[in-house]
Amino acid sequence: MFLKAKKIDISTGGPLIALLNEKDAALLDLNPLDRIEIKGKKHKIIVAVDITDKEIKNGHIGLLKETLEKFPFKNGEKLKVKIAETPRSVEFIKKKLDGKELKKSEIDEIIKDVVENELTEIELTYFVSASYKGGFTDKETEYLTKAIIKNGTKLRLKNKIIVDKHSTGGLPNNRTTMLIVPIVAAAGLTMPKTSSRAITSAAGTADVMETLCDVCFPARKVEEIVKKTNACIVWGGAMNLASADDKLIKVRHPLRLDPEGMLLSSILAKKAAVNSTHVLIDIPIGKTAKTTTLKEGKTLKRKFKFLGKSLGMKVKVMLSDGSQPIGNGVGPNLEARDVLYILMRDKKAPKDLEKKIIYMSTLILKMVGIKFAKKKVKEILNLGLANAKFREIIKAQGGNPKVKPEDLKVGKYKYKVKATRSGKIHFIDNKKIAKIARVAGCPESKESGLYLEVKLRQKVKRNQLLFTIYSESKEKLKYAKSFVKNTIKII
């Protein structure tokens, strides 16, 4: 059947969709979400169908923005349209939903189709449901991870030893990466670190690093930076390391589903993509962190180690205290300041963050067999070698290597939250801290966020400052203030 193309100025943000009039759909025996193949003069493409009785007239086919990017057609162009077979991966998703274990080739096919936008959101949702409900066997997780790696970009680095780290997250600040990378690189190790942006937090490492230099580079440019400085701190999202993963995350969001197999593969696929040989995983455990119980943490630890092994990586897992934010600043500029304070040995350096990164850097050095690791890490920090290395990285990533903490501004609108009575800090809600910072403008507004003045178990007096909220916008600050309730509890 031939139909006339009609451009529709809308993007679905998801799978490719074509709109057909119900009469044409009937002629082709199509139901909503069935697939069609569209053939133009030079290209062909497979898309899912939505059926309408009004928007698109008989004899026309409506194509949305995403399709145009992949398939350049002209308004009014005559396109050949026919039924396309359902991808075989849909069968495999059904198989998994039926509780059967998937083979390597089947998982490969699913992930290939995810990356190539062959699956609709509904089909992806069924895949996530199946993985969540039935779980993945260790083998399936391995295949999934390998498929994600295969269908993403890989860095071409020839170093025999490449170290890496990951925190499963949930704690505000906890900006360990920006400190561990320069320390470890100053110790002579290679650490091509890719980080994420904030999803529900106030700032991801990529958002904070971006206050100092560029973080978006294609893979080939990242290789150059790493060859020059032994390290990098870039945004993984710009490199397409695991695009299958990004697509699955979208449909996981509405029910906040974290199927364990997908969480594991998501993390280690990105490590494998940069050729990591030694990986330290930090799992903070706390009531308002991502992992809430020790039992959960231990299961995750075992699975990380198993999956790492199957990918040929040495994985060390540490369970850490996730009961409160690590560091004082929350928000891009405020967190970058904390990092610089520590590297510059300033008295404003947050002690908890400093302690944690010394511990983690030491573990990484030990993993690759370096002796007197702790002493070495402290020397690197105290002699300014980490600071120098960090500025070398900033320069390589196009930033100003002479940046000072004060160069990083904070929002001019502020609000001080004080203790309503004297007592001892009993509870800090990580999620609410993040929420306040986000509502104040994080992560888009670099200058917004909050600065914590107290830590758990600390004694406070009535009217003592607990934290200050900063925002670039009066309206946002007002909005943020309304979220303050029960963030920090005193007994």
Add this chain to the structure above:
Amino acid sequence: MFLKAKKIDISTGGPLIALLNEKDAALLDLNPLDRIEIKGKKHKIIVAVDITDKEIKNGHIGLLKETLEKFPFKNGEKLKVKIAETPRSVEFIKKKLDGKELKKSEIDEIIKDVVENELTEIELTYFVSASYKGGFTDKETEYLTKAIIKNGTKLRLKNKIIVDKHSTGGLPNNRTTMLIVPIVAAAGLTMPKTSSRAITSAAGTADVMETLCDVCFPARKVEEIVKKTNACIVWGGAMNLASADDKLIKVRHPLRLDPEGMLLSSILAKKAAVNSTHVLIDIPIGKTAKTTTLKEGKTLKRKFKFLGKSLGMKVKVMLSDGSQPIGNGVGPNLEARDVLYILMRDKKAPKDLEKKIIYMSTLILKMVGIKFAKKKVKEILNLGLANAKFREIIKAQGGNPKVKPEDLKVGKYKYKVKATRSGKIHFIDNKKIAKIARVAGCPESKESGLYLEVKLRQKVKRNQLLFTIYSESKEKLKYAKSFVKNTIKII
């Protein structure tokens, strides 16, 4: 936050969606598919969000067609937008996905939100997955059915005994309803039959009945028809008997999922909505029917009876032969002809369909305690009482009561499929028969379809006519021909 409304000339066919610019979305801390409440001068509404960086400018909100229907706003109108709570039903869906049993109030809430378009397709998909994977307990199926009934339309009929029937389907033709209804009504019973249109078949009962009279009536008009004639044969879809069910079917389609609990509730909710007291369920079993094994059929039988009981209905279940089409014609007009041939005692009447409807009508009469049921059914048929009753129903539904089989035309383009060798008919593929008829134009084109000349185990000679395909369009006929392979096998 206040945003300016912008109409977008697109319909998603599904849940209500608003498009926000990424900057505004960030300010409200929204992720794709989060919900917002939009408040205009007189109305407010809750919709899901999609986020864009181009289509919608900062300060604007794009609203799609479906939203306009529910929420009349003006282009450029200032609307108050704020984050809305996720409906509690999303939590309950998560609970079910976690393998826990749902309470009555929880299922009620889910179905209410389904009917009111509060849930996104992704959330609906999770609900279907959860039901498919974990299954429903008998109790949950009961609650689901009752919730679907409660959230749909009910007929107001006061008859003490109301009979009904349902075939689980999968067989071409099998047009039993159009014969059983007039027989049973002629016997003095009330049978307000609602039927479906074709989804994957060549024609549903509603499509076939529509060749003779109107089938779309609001519930109040259906009540009048039933009061007048003791019966009706109408399209259930026009009556909104179980709109929750229709919405769930859409997301079940891509993976062709039929979670048993949803199948059961879908059928019996519609029976309860017309106040049925005695229901006969026919489950055809065959390799290419919907139910493929006797074991499956027996489980389904037990569940139908159980659910019927909890709804206060007497349910009888018969397992029948589903190895081949019942009747000769396939397609709206051709099937209507078969029905008329039987009622008019014409020699062209298909014997298999005649035998089946005598059997089924007898069972229904027996269920309500009528004696000499089989004799009575045969008399009603042979004395022309069923024929007269059928024409009474046609008239009440606005059709021509004097219609003759020859008035129902068949497509002028035809193609005869002949035996390539002599032998015995060994296999007829129900699904392929349906597919050929659909590609020839069914169910939209009433005159298209095919006419079967042979039955299973029948001996045929080389070149003997197996079936004829009819179409109104030369192009469609050509297309249908290419689907003929392996439809009927001879050994």
